Amino acid sequence: xxxxxxxxxxxxxxxxxxxxxxxxxxxxxxxxxxxxxxxxxxxxxxxxxxxxxxxxxxxxxxxxxxxxxxxxxxxxxxxxxxxxxxxxxxxxxxxxxxxxxxxxxxxxxxxxxxxxxxxxxxxxxxxxxxxxxxxxxxxxxxxxxxxxxxxxxxxxxxxxxxxxxxxxxxxxxxxxxxxxxxx
Numbered sequence: 001x002x003x004x005x006x007x008x009x010x011x012x013x014x015x016x017x018x019x020x021x022x023x024x025x026x027x028x029x030x031x032x033x034x035x036x037x038x039x040x041x042x043x044x045x046x047x048x049x050x051x052x053x054x055x056x057x058x059x060x061x062x063x064x065x066x067x068x069x070x071x072x073x074x075x076x077x078x079x080x081x082x083x084x085x086x087x088x089x090x091x092x093x094x095x096x097x098x099x100x101x102x103x104x105x106x107x108x109x110x111x112x113x114x115x116x117x118x119x120x121x122x123x124x125x126x127x128x129x130x131x132x133x134x135x136x137x138x139x140x141x142x143x144x145x146x147x148x149x150x151x152x153x154x155x156x157x158x159x160x161x162x163x164x165x166x167x168x169x170x171x172x173x174x175x176x177x178x179x180x181x182x183x
Contacts, residue, residue, distance in 0.1 A: 050062075
């Protein structure tokens with residue numbers, strides 16, 4: 001029994017360092033709303049690369065808004081028009097912020113992304129399923145739907161509203177994950 005425990009511990013101690021060298025597993029490549037390619041090579045703190053036909057731009061933070069990608073790196077900032085495939089490059093942060101204001105690219109609610117954009121896409125959907133009680137809310141929703149078929153008048157307003165509010169929340173969360181645009 002002790003031999004088995006030692007072998008298991010040795011296996012786990014050897015397995016842990018191999019898992020920590022898995023930088024390439026976090027690499028991702030996605031299509032932008034206007035069918036350009038945005039990618040990350042998986043290195044920690046690495047750069048995000050946008051490829052539009054033959055043009056390539058690298059940056060660290062970005063957001064989508066009205067057909068544009070507004071991006072920033074350490075010393076360079078970009079306003080990229082995905083429709084016309086034009087790139088405005090700035091070295092001065094103040095000039096970049098003025099251009100954002102002039103072109104009305106400052107959203108009310110900004111969804112800014114970084115190098116985890118491709119890997120955390122379904123995090124909110126999983127959060128919806130795992131938090132707070134994974135089976136209670138869908139089961140309660142099914143009970144409300146089925147109970148609407150019977151003539152009982154107990155809590156009819158709550159049952160009616162819950163029967164459409166829960167699916168609406170699920171649809172909104174799915175849209176939130178699939179549409180990366182800022183509002």
